[in-house]
Amino acid sequence: MSKNLVLVGAGHAHMMVLKHLRRFVDAGHRVTVVGPSPLHYYSGMGPGMLSGIYRPEEIRFPVREMTRAEGGEFVEDRVVRVDGAGRRLALGKGGALSYDVVSFNTGSLVPVDPRFAGHAALFPVKPIENLLAARSRILAALSEGKAPDILVAGGGPAGVEIAANLRRLAIDARGRARITLVAGRELLPGFGERVRRRVRRRLAHLDVGVLAGDRLAAAAGQRARLASGAELACDILLLAVGVAPSPLFRDSGLSTGADGGLLVDQFLRSVEFPEIFGGGDCISFAPRPLARVGVYAVRQNPVLLANLERALDGGDLTPFTPQPAYLLAFNMGDGTAVVSWKSIVFGGRIGFALKDYLDRSFMRRFQPA
Template identity: 30%
Template sequence: MNERLRSQRIVLWGVGHTNAHVLRMWGLQPFPDTELVCVSNFPKATYSGMLPGVLAGQYPASAIEIDLVGLCQQNGAQLIVEEVTGINLAERSLQFRERPPLPFDALSVGIGSVPTTSGVLFAPQAQVLQLKPMQTLSTRLQQTLSAVAANRPASPLRIAIVGGGAAGVEVALCLRRYVKKTFETFAEVCLVHAGEEVLPGVTTGLRQRVQRELDRSGILVHTGRRVVSVEVEYLHCDDGYTIEADVVLWAAGAVGPSILSQLGLPTEERGFLQTDSTLSVCGHPGVFAVGDSGTIQNTTMAKAGVYAVREGPVLWNNLFCHLTGTSMRRYVPQHSFMKLLNFGDGRAAGEWRGFSFEGKWVWWLKNWIDTAFMKKFRVADT
């Protein structure tokens, strides 16, 4: 392969919603004399919005996976599957555990967020599963539940989900179907949330609809209780209450992956990179932080995939502007967006502009939106 070396290099660290848009656009209109390199810990990406549907048996696991190897090949980009250990800001290069540094002219950091476990003590033998990385969740979940089920052949599996946001609620509603189908046994599922109400930030109407569905499904909801320690078969809360659980799924809050605070770049109190409205990391031209990984100064927007999707075209534009020395575009977050929650039985609930709704048609709408999004990143058959 004697392809002439490109004079400029864009590096996408993480291939989530925003960076994936750049990769897709690269296949349609690559920048002249520039190469695109994607860096990921895994050879595939996982679309979190459809994960509850996998648990409910509505999709195969493959339906929510993006083949990064094939997608990069299809769009003329290079893929490096390797763990990043840092950034050399002086040399403008990405550092790896087991390969030489990778110089860049522009870098977009999009490695997402992780659930917060700050202040929580975990016993070494406790069966605790973080929802992320989602690329390995199906395998980790099956292995863990298999081991627990083998030790409780005549008893239901007791599963506690910590975190009452959208992810925790959807997983709670869909998980019992997964257990019944996979292990032919029953699961007792409870939801533990530190706030006074589940689903903070949604309308009262949607919260009431979801609460009715949780009640109908037999899912016990503990609100106003913060988990302070997890032992084998027990969770201990800050009010002294103890919850029995064989397996704990952790979906509480969102903080920046620890690596973000080790880069020498400005971060906010939760550990996310601080950016301006162009998605550029403050004080570091040519370094961008997108999706959950970045927090725009003077904004209060939640960490939600819809924002990451909308950032895609802005990042695409601003990468080009940085390389060519032209004025960048500002990203202006929308004030509201449609929220849709999967009930796991062919129904869903949602809200839009203050109105809440539920039914089979809502599931159809959610399925249409999700599958249309995934089609954008389908690798063409060869």
Template identity: 30%
Template sequence: MPRNLLLIGGGHSHVEVIRRWGLAPEPGVSVTLVSPDRHTPYSGMLPGYIAGHYGFDECHIDLDAVCMQAGVTLIGSSAGEIDFSARVARCCQAPDQPFDILSIDTGSTPVLANLPGADRYGIAVKPVAQFLEHWAQLREAAQTAPRPLHVVVVGAGAAGVEVILAMKHRIDFDKGRAVFTLIGDGPAILGVHPRGVQQRFMTIVQDQQITVRLDTAVERVSAGTLLLRGGEKLAFDEVIWVTGAAAPAWPRTSGLQTDAAGFIAVDKHLQSLSHPGVFAAGDIASMMDAPRPKSGVYAVRQGPPLAENLRKALRGETLLEYRPQTRALALISAGDRYAVASYGPLALSGAWVWRWKNRIDTAFMQRYRAAG
């Protein structure tokens, strides 16, 4: 009787699971990936794609090719509820998918809760495919606009800063017309990074004539207007939400144990605390005894131990323990081919940091291209 390994979401951890499966398939196991996207964007290169440094194929993993190479069936759909009594995942655009062992790597989306109007006006940076479609339209609009468009990015963490600098770089290159505002609700941009990194980016955004609004909370959105805490109104033509990481409702409503924010609670084996045989990795997972920020670095690092433990679970063997690194190197790009390295208290910057980042990122992508 063949056994079913079901993978939901083609995120950074699962692409490595699939690649490794292709190198050593497990006899008698059929593997299925459920993914609404046929291309996984590699987050490290996304700002470079927005800025125009990379083409689509350079920074997207072709799931069709990777799955075909590994003998994995790709189902083009998103998954919703999990029915644990029937042991199936309900799919929105496909029949229910059965599983013996289940793994979830579906990422996160910007936090829009408590922001009335945010889902109607403006666009969230994730799902990435929708954002990129919108970005293409915005670039066009900036070229034909009779006056400069006012583009507002809400969220001044690393992703928000990278996105606004990348957009500014590209629109300038296109000779488009736009002015930019970056809004953060804390006292500094890049709040979790050392002061040296914050200061370097403050200088860069100011040199780019980007207006920065700190300690500024958006309370409500209507057509063309942000209502800020304190009552101020800010007019915009485009607003982009890059506001942290939120979880979908379906893991919790399916009965999986989650943390307070709705992310799937997993142990040191990346296995659900409530459901043995169910695994999760990347942003959607919360390692309850070793919490880490939601970042692609951790999702990538979880790929190999997840692959190993899925195999062990299928064989009924003892699972491996995984301990994530305590610190991660962040290489944050600044629109032009320039980047800042942030590691613990350290800050280093220059065109050489961008070249270093580019080497790491292209080597990462090469792994999946070679499989294609």
């Protein structure tokens, strides 16, 4: 019997489903993909796009084209409300979609504290399209001979990569910029000292100032104030202070984790409505907390593909088993990377070559033929 499958968001965890949409269509089902843009940017290569290592077209998927090529319908819009009991999705531009099975992969966003909203040039680092806007703003300033004060708030992996790649951007533009990373409590919390030491050395080599033990407290105009009371010149502010799921699920009254992510079981299925699935940064995994890193979304691909097929056509669901360890590589913008995997830590050009190979392989794997 024909059923309606809706994919909300075309992020990393939905790539395998998008590549194999024809299987659902050939089984007699109608498939609709809802996304805010016909293109989806791969966040793992975002800092490299900021610096110019990658062109924008090298790090994005043409998800509208992919959907249509496989026989699905693409709706350029956002879901603003989920009626789990009625199996309906309200759309931002008006109207609604009904579903028999729906899967969410809407990613995450960087919440903007109202205390920062008055800044003259504020760029949250997600969605990734914001990095394109930041790049244009910085290049414009450099082309006018200015030496902007650029502040990056957030000492996690995103903040480190953004700060390092800003230096590459300024060097390649033959310009000068003062770049400061306000790390918060410490640089790279949760990472071992060997990783932090390598990253600190590389940032120092790149002439990126690091303020650890302090955090951004307020920003307005072209100034920033820290929790310590110190004030900094700040022409451009990039926020990398942690990510959170969209408030969609909580606003819709669905069961969520403490962070507002859609609460799912080991099958990536809503604990409340068995017709709802999800993956990537927008979920809270009930069996155990998961870090919001892209590797989990990538590994959820085959599980979502299998479970959406079985939710429509019958069969036992496949559990998602998170791997106990995963590789992380920090692109330092200068042709090097700091790599961490289990107890192994290394850096240099071989580190960037590894990261670049893995990222490009992921992009090639899911590009349309």
